[in-house]
Amino acid sequence: MRRAAVFVVLVALYVAGGGYSTLLIDGPGQVALFWPASGVALAGVVRYGLRWAWFVPLGGLLVHLLFDPVPPAFLFWSLTSNFVGVLVGAWLVLRGPVTDPLTVRFGLRALAGGLAMALVSAGVGTFGMQQAGIITMPQVPASAFRWLLGDLLGVTSVAPAVMLALGRGHPRLQPPEGSAYGPESEKLLWNVALVASFLLMAWGGSLGGPYALGLVALPLGVLVWSAIRFSPMHTGLAIAVTMLLIAGMAGFGLAGYPAPTQARDGLNLLAFLIVVSSLPMMLAFAMHQQRVTAERLTQRATIDPLTGLYNRNAFEDLVRRDVAGTTAPMALAYVDLDHFKLINDTASHVAGDAVIRGVAGVLQAHRHPDDLLARTGGDEFALLLRNCTAMVAEDRLRTMLRAIEGYRCGWDRQMLATTASAGLIAFQPGQGDFAQLLSQADAACFTAKEQGGNRVCLASVDGGELLDRTAAMRWVVRIREALEDDALELYCQSIAPLRPEANGGRHFEILLRLRDPRSGELMMPGMFMPAAERFHLGNRIDREVVLRTLDWLERHPKEAASVAVCSVNLCGEAIGDEGFLGFLTDRLRRTAFPPDRLCFELTETSAVRDLARAQRFINQLRALGCRFALDDFGTGFCSFNYLRALDVDYFKIDGSFVRDMDSSPLALAVVRSINEIAHVLDKKSIAERTETERERQALLALGVDYAQGYVFDRPTPIDDYFGVRRDEAAA
Template sequence: MNAASIFQRHFARLPVWQWLFLAVATLGLSAASRWLTLPGVAFSALWPASGIFLGAVLALGNRPLWLLVPCMVFWSSMLMNEPWAMAVSGAAGLACGSLVARLLIERGKHSISARGTLSPLHYLPNLYFKGAFVGSGISSLIGSLGYRFSVPAAAEFAWQDIWLVYWLLEGLGVILFAPLFFFMLRRPSFTWQSIRVDFAKKPILIWAVMVLLAITLSVILGQLGDDRYAPIFALALFPLVCWFAAEASPPSLDSIIPIFAAIFVVFSIYQWGGLPAVEDITGLLRVLLQVGFLAVMAQLVANINHQRHLLLDRFRRQAYQDYRTGLANDRGLYQEIKELLETNRNGQHYLAYISLIDIQIIKELLALDGAITVESVLTQQLQQFAVDHAVIARLSEGRFAVLLPNSTKTQAEIAVNELQQRLSRPVDEAGMRSNLRISIGVTPVNGQLYSPQQYVSVAAQAANIAKQHSLNVYWVDNPKQVAADHYSKLNRFGLLKDAIENDELELFAQEIRALREPEEGRAFEVLVRMRDEQGELLSPAQFMPAAEAFGLMPALDRWVIHHTMAFLAADSARLEGTCKCAINLSGASLSDPDLANYIAQQLNYFQIPASKLTFEITETEAITSTQQATKFILDVHALGCRVALDDFGTGLASFEYLRQFHFDEIKIDGVFIRELANNDVDESIVNAICKVAAAMQLKTVAEFVENVELSDRLANLGVDYAQGYGIGKPQPIGDLFTHGKRSS
């Protein structure tokens, strides 16, 4: 291989500035090191070449050796007039030691490519054991042999003493210079930027002033012959270096440590600052041990400080990151929304709240591991979501959010539709072959609300609306109004909870009149009312949504059952005169497996004939558990109570429910009754319902009957009972029995 090919293969791969820097640094620092020694001593107190060699091969590979070895041979033989054998052995030793140290470091866990490591030499076992101990041991061994056999005066010393001195010098050079040169060659821009940033900080500037002050006072007092205080200021450099190590970045510390080492050696050799005189090699080696101690102590402090910062950064990331998926968590999402509104409040942004509807069912079917697998797949789908600058977060189990900054509504619609399609696919990894049920609520993030939490709350409410109405996506146009409604619900929730706990609700009743058969007693539907803070009576429409939203319906239903039976049992004549007492049950109560037992206990406690009670199930609510609803109806029938299907005709299943469940009566929704006198279609629908009911031997009740004429018409169509303002308005339940003489 000719010289041109060698140059092309090794030299041309590196930038020219790196070759020039290595050559100038090697020759310049080696020459400068000759000033840091005693007169007549053949070696330098600080030997930067060993550190330059190791730092260069770690940063750039073996290629720098093609330059460094000739430079060292040239410096030793031409500039220092050393024998060729000594020059070649010294350069070869440095090359061999660096190669061995590099091999050991790269095979270790904390190598150059190790993640999260600023430098392989900032893992101190690499620097101290593999670099300073093993690498310098090999290079000093070869160099000391060359010195022993090429310099006649070396015969005066034991060979092992020469080796140990060489070893100390080269090991100290590795500790002081290798980290710095690795950074300068591997990450030059980062190194200079870190140094500039550090020395722009106020604590570092204060530190620099204190260092200059300590050096100046030490020199002045030493020149004045004050040997009491001058050493104090000189030795103050030790804690100052440790202070710097705790404040500065690794590149800054790596550049400062050699400077402080050189200052301390100069002070010792030239007896500045009142330090003891160094008169021989033993004294010089003692100074070098002190310098080594200073460097190791500073590097240990820096390493501990660096690990502390890594730990703190990890804790900070964990505070804003979901532990299971690595996505942002709720805090991370709130922070992103906050920063977005602070920097671009007038822009168009959208927040999508994603709810996995069947997460609890998935946990029951597939156990926790299966649910985790499903969420992992959803996370992967979200991470592949190709929208610039989108922020993806996992808020809780089966709940995710996607923040779409700087997006028009059209762009947001396209993105959300893509999300819905992606996330609804079956999860084969968990053994699920059917599509996932996903509901998504989307709200604009437009600066109308006061906090990020409110935007997430509004989007969550939109997702809940989408779930209730079997929609894929529900879009919010006015988040401020939705937030105000939610706040109102929260307020009503607090009032209702207190009213249930303190028995402050009020029972009302509305009469139900028989149209076709003689009445055997009083029939009525039990209603409930609540008063606000000012004592004003609230209708169910004003507090029922809060009860439904926050899960109070089962407790409210039980309160009504208990107090209704207590009211009837309080007066035997009242109980005797009642033929039918209808009580509404919510869809949530039907999912309560203990509700039928509770009704049985109340019947037994108050001694109420079960035949007097009719429980109305609202057909406009989906019956979530068909099995549980069937069991409840059978259990209630076994007690002797009756069951009615309320709001029939406008709900979610209508005639299918009549086939599936054993009802005793149906209540025709008022939407078919109000305009029946003027609407032939409504009349036909009511007539059809009555025929179906008659065929199934069910009683019918018409709601919203506003006048007597409508009652007569309904009777002719086959309706059994009527209820509405034309029959009787809702009133306190006690008034129904005190003043409620029914008019014909």
């Protein structure tokens, strides 16, 4: 039904255009000055396809029956000329892509198609007029030119408006979203200006003079205004009305404009009007392209291409604007998918992208209409909940997390699923800037993940624990800067035998200090290692310490020869990292320093956490000759059952027990027990944090093998420990 209605409309428009043209015919045997029906024909066939071209001969037949009776001998030629002409012209236009018709390139192609249509139609039509005896052979050239230009003027003045009108609702023919078109007040002013230009043109023509037609520049200027400030549809309609009016004034000889009696005058007028109608439309297409390009650039700068949500920059701008413009309570949420890397690693990154798109759709469907949602990167989303208390915001987020948990993404005959953790901070405008609030929400999200994931963690603007975690994140930045700036420093502290040994070589532990690249402050491990281990930088630090230690010993062979045992601490993360084990094995095989003089210290808790992996780690390095110590021994309490499985050389008694021996019988008993167990297992015991001579004597009485602490020496830079700087200065 709709197609039939469109066909009827096209026929009606064609008949109306043809009827208007017949009024402009000077007399028998003359060609119409202006044929707007050609614009209707070309626009209709280009819009709906060549099969629709049959409305053209049908409309032409009705024009001749209703308005312009012609000799029967010419009727066939008239209908044929329009039909064949529109087929040729539309075919040329449709040869190229019609995906984006509101461009200058398409406009030029349509103009070329209109010219081909006019040439064919004029050639066939004037030949038919001559065959039917309407015109003589000498009249053929002038009639053909007038027919050609009349058809072409119909194309340039009417086709754009009809094409755009037929395409209403078509996405390619709509203005871009957010287009900076002139407001309604400007459009009203423009309407007044267009009417005024018509009146001034008529008034000027009534005064007479050979240059009265130059007043056409007045509506031309208004049309250019429309092309720059309004939509192509608006400009196309304005051009059609203007050309119909000007052609009518000239054709009817109204307002002092004489009708063109000479063939040359008619041709000049038509050529002038073709230029006047073409230029504003081309300008309108160019401005439309500029707006589309600007919108795409804006979209690329503000919209995440994968999900269609706002990106981080746009979200930040919108949040700042919202916070500045309201006093209502708000909440900022940070949502991160749990274990999303598993999906990328097992199903592919393409599958991961599909899951992210699906989760974005779930969040979009379950968010409150007033809330602002964005994808901030990777598998992370941010949400601003407007006019919302903490309790309400927490309920909304829990609903979203349940929806994510229930979401399934079909991929390669499997169903992919995930969960999410969320950090939430409720605030009043003015309580903090965006960066601080997002950092707090991010920290709360991290806490939710640490607690097992798939939950919401609520932070407060002054929440102590989350502020501590934010501070830890800042430590991570400083650690990374220190690693990049080569700001780690090696210190040494002796591990002294409590009874004389035959081997008098140096036995010491490598200790780490961090020189802050910004302040130059020397920082102890207790300040930065907890943050490093929490955010998985311990492995990287261990690599750096091993490399620096071996490099130093290789550069100083004389000092290295005096070493009996060099102990290096390893974090728990290193034990389970096959990459670290490979790195360590490769480096030890290439070193000139004997691996049997290296002792790696593992904390008791990290070793017991994955006993099989720890033993495998120890066995592989023992094959190269390395030794091992179980550090902070005694803090695990239940670990005595695993001692036979861990093939280590030393038990390092935790310093807290050594410190409390004088005041705590329990601490004394623990030290005695660990020492006895070590000797039963044929291991050596080392007491940490031995600070006083009284403690040294007590340890000696208990039979402890080694002690480490201030009673012997304080941690010293490695160069000073070996006297390298002193020797270099003496040399």
